[in-house]
Amino acid sequence: MLRIARAHVDAMTAHARADHPDEACGIIAGPIGSDEPRRYVPMTNADRSPTFFRFDPTEQLRLYREMDDNDEEVVVVYHSHTATEAYPSRTDISYAAEPQAHYVLVSTAENGAGEGPVEVRSYRILDGVVTEEELHITE
Amino acid sequence: MAVEVRIPTILRTFTNGAKAVEGGGSTLLQLIDDVDARNPGLKSRLIESENLRRFVNVYVNDEDVRFSGGLSAPIADGDVVVVLPAVAGG
DSSP, rough: OOEEHHHHHHHHHHHHHHHHEEEEOEEEEEETTTTOOOOOEEOOOHHHHHHHSEBBBHHHHHHHHHHHHTEEEEEEEEESSSSOOOOOHHHHHOOOTTTTOEEEEEEEEEEEEETSSSOOOOEEEEEHHHHHHOOEEOO | OEEEEEEEGGGGTTTTTOOOEEEEEEEHHHHHHHHHHTTTTTHHHETTTEEEEOOOOOOOOTTTTTGGGGGGGGGOTTTTEEEEEEEOOO
């Protein structure tokens, strides 16, 4: 199960809408071993693509160094799907490299950049196996 | 002095759990060969068909090697090399 603050869900949703129809991506960091998403960090999708994302490599290095300095790790990796449901694609599964992370998918397929429901779901991806998990939003 | 190579969690199975290993060489490729000699298997996770794998980021002194020659990027004693798996998907 992923316990996550409403403010973080709102921030991911806003980022996904803002970048629609391109995919948006980012992380939420937390103290190592805590499994608590605390620090929201939107990232630049270096590919600026509706079907692909990749963290900008320079931003990623800076982020990982900060996390190292703060004794943080990646608790949530999020990205959006802009034409399909909020389920990990084959590409998502093959590049999942953070075994401790919750992979959150946000789909703007239904309402695009506009208001209206956005699908948000969370998964574990381990050794190529996807397991959906409960998303518990805390107020 | 040697070159420090920082290894991401997901590749530490090749380094006996070490977060960083040391090596030498005058290009990135030589450095990877040198490190692979003591940590077998690492090279194949970084290089494919004689190129850096697309979804591995390698930085020499904080610079992405894709912009400084890739596997031919020059390496000197005292440099710090960081390997990070790209965070990517579709």
